[in-house]
Amino acid sequence: MEIPLIDLRAQYRSIKPEIDEAFQRVVAGGQFILGPEVEALEREVAAYCGTRHGVGVASGTDALELALRACGIGSGDEVITSAFSFVAAAEAVATVGATPVLVDIDARTFTMDPAQAAAAVTPKTKAIIPVHLFGHPCDMDAILDLAHRQHHLVIEDCAQALGARYGGRRVGGLGRAAILSFYPSKNLGAYGDGGMVVTNDEGLSERIRLLRGHGSRARYHHELLGRNSRLDELQAAVLRVKLRHLDDWNAARRRHAQAYAEAFARHGLTQVSLPQEGASCEHVYHLYTVRLMDRDRVQRALDAEGVATQAAYPSILPDQPALAPHVKADGSFPQARQAAEEVLSLPMYPELTAPQIDDVVRGLASVIQRRD
Ligand SMILES: Cc1ncc(COP(=O)(O)O)c(C=O)c1O
Numbered sequence: 001m002e003i004p005l006i007d008l009r010a011q012y013r014s015i016k017p018e019i020d021e022a023f024q025r026v027v028a029g030g031q032f033i034l035g036p037e038v039e040a041l042e043r044e045v046a047a048y049c050g051t052r053h054g055v056g057v058a059s060g061t062d063a064l065e066l067a068l069r070a071c072g073i074g075s076g077d078e079v080i081t082s083a084f085s086f087v088a089a090a091e092a093v094a095t096v097g098a099t100p101v102l103v104d105i106d107a108r109t110f111t112m113d114p115a116q117a118a119a120a121v122t123p124k125t126k127a128i129i130p131v132h133l134f135g136h137p138c139d140m141d142a143i144l145d146l147a148h149r150q151h152h153l154v155i156e157d158c159a160q161a162l163g164a165r166y167g168g169r170r171v172g173g174l175g176r177a178a179i180l181s182f183y184p185s186k187n188l189g190a191y192g193d194g195g196m197v198v199t200n201d202e203g204l205s206e207r208i209r210l211l212r213g214h215g216s217r218a219r220y221h222h223e224l225l226g227r228n229s230r231l232d233e234l235q236a237a238v239l240r241v242k243l244r245h246l247d248d249w250n251a252a253r254r255r256h257a258q259a260y261a262e263a264f265a266r267h268g269l270t271q272v273s274l275p276q277e278g279a280s281c282e283h284v285y286h287l288y289t290v291r292l293m294d295r296d297r298v299q300r301a302l303d304a305e306g307v308a309t310q311a312a313y314p315s316i317l318p319d320q321p322a323l324a325p326h327v328k329a330d331g332s333f334p335q336a337r338q339a340a341e342e343v344l345s346l347p348m349y350p351e352l353t354a355p356q357i358d359d360v361v362r363g364l365a366s367v368i369q370r371r372d
Pocket of ligand 1: 059060061062085086088089131157159160180181182183193194195
């Protein structure tokens with residue numbers, strides 16, 4: 001049995017004629033950077049998120065950094081984000097010269113604990129970056145309430161959660177701005193790197209547009225120091241095709257999560273905690289992340305049986321050597337630390353089949369029972 005964590009070749013096979021046509025169109029058109037495909041993608045993704053503007057950039061990490069810069073966040077400012085996450089948000093905050101303030105998570109959803117965020121506020125706090133981790137929205141009512149009371153900006157990190165809903169609304173339109181990543185394995189993934197900032201704030205979108213293109217509106221005239229963070233036409237054309245399928249793919253992921261839950265029940269595997277969906281949240285299962293004891297041994301044994309898994313994330317951000325000199329990380333982060341020891345992401349992608357899900361759970365059951 002060989003079951004990959006994700007299978008991008010199966011996805012390509014399912015949409016091959018549309019993708020091939022999109023490639024042909026761009027190559028024949030001869031325009032490769034910031035052309036009609038990027039403009040159309042910006043409109044389509046913004047509409048999907050329920051926002052007025054979208055600005056395509058080179059990656060999700062650049063989207064974070066440019067959004068922070070465009071919001072005027074820099075030296076002397078503090079930005080609150082999660083201690084258990086991918087590095088990008090904290091890294092971007094440190095890169096613009098501000099201080100990432102890391103807080104513990106809610107044990108059920110792996111997302112920022114709003115009470116911990118509230119406790120971390122100081123007069124220097126300028127923004128909060130809630131990361132909708134693994135495809136599950138953060139507790140946005142509590143986070144937006146905190147931010148509004150104290151006039152903080154909220155920049156949603158939707159890199160793992162495009163299409164997820166909170167209170168019936170898609171994530172991405174809930175704060176001042178949101179960032180997306182089109183890294184190939186994301187729910188909406190390019191065939192290379194890419195990212196976007198979506199926002200209802202026209203001034204902010206204009207500043208990000210300037211920053212992504214060397215601070216220039218008119219050729220060879222540079223209003224501010226920017227950089228090259230452009231999204232290319234081939235990626236945009238691919239993403240436009242895939243965006244048409246995103247809701248179906250997310251629905252398939254949700255069905256697979258249900259099938260996993262049923263398989264775990266059938267095999268009586270009560271030692272494994274399954275991902276949960278918070279009230280008024282719709283999870284899009286970018287990763288299907290369970291919690292179990294003795295994770296590293298279980299992962300090695302599954303690997304030997306051909307089942308690919310991933311420990312995301314095996315350590316917490318305050319322990320990362322690159323971040324340590326920059327972050328403010330008061331406390332011991334008990335929930336984040338425990339999650340880092342226990343999490344294991346199982347195969348999850350739209351083309352996964354019911355027999356494969358059963359094989360994964362059967363494999364897990366035999367590995368766990370060998371220990372018991
Ligand atoms: C939560 C989160 N934020 C930001 C990023 C950064 O995106 P990118 O890899 O496109 O720079 C990622 C990427 O993997 C991510 O998972």
